[in-house]
Amino acid sequence: MENRLKLYGLAQECPFGNECYDCPLQKIRELKDFEKQIEIIDNMTNEKVNKIVIFHDNRRYEREKHIWKNRIEVRNKTEKND
Numbered sequence: 211m212e213n214r215l216k217l218y219g220l221a222q223e224c225p226f227g228n229e230c231y232d233c234p235l236q237k238i239r240e241l242k243d244f245e246k247q248i249e250i251i252d253n254m255t256n257e258k259v260n261k262i263v264i265f266h267d268n269r270r271y272e273r274e275k276h277i278w279k280n281r282i283e284v285r286n287k288t289e290k291n292d
Contacts, residue, residue, distance in 0.1 A: 213263040214251060220266060221247040230269055234262045 221238045238247050251259070 213256075213259050214254075216263055216266075217251045217254075217259060218248060220262075221251060226269075226273060234265055 217235070221235050222244070224233065224235075224239070238250055241247055241250075254262075
């Protein structure tokens with residue numbers, strides 16, 4: 211249920227500002243009719259919903275991994291100086 215709720219929000223807008231060319235929600239976003247978007251998402255299988263959420267999470271990781279890498283490097287440098 212939680213993943214389906216995530217899709218309702220993701221169907222409204224890409225949190226990255228510019229969605230990926232292969233985003234599985236692209237066609238749903240183009241509808242601009244929230245009720246129709248909800249209907250489509252509600253009719254998806256749990257497996258399909260989970261695949262889309264995993265796709266999004268993987269894209270988010272790819273876009274943000276440099277942030278996490280920098281945080282780890284900064285922490286390690288600080289710890290070495292102590």
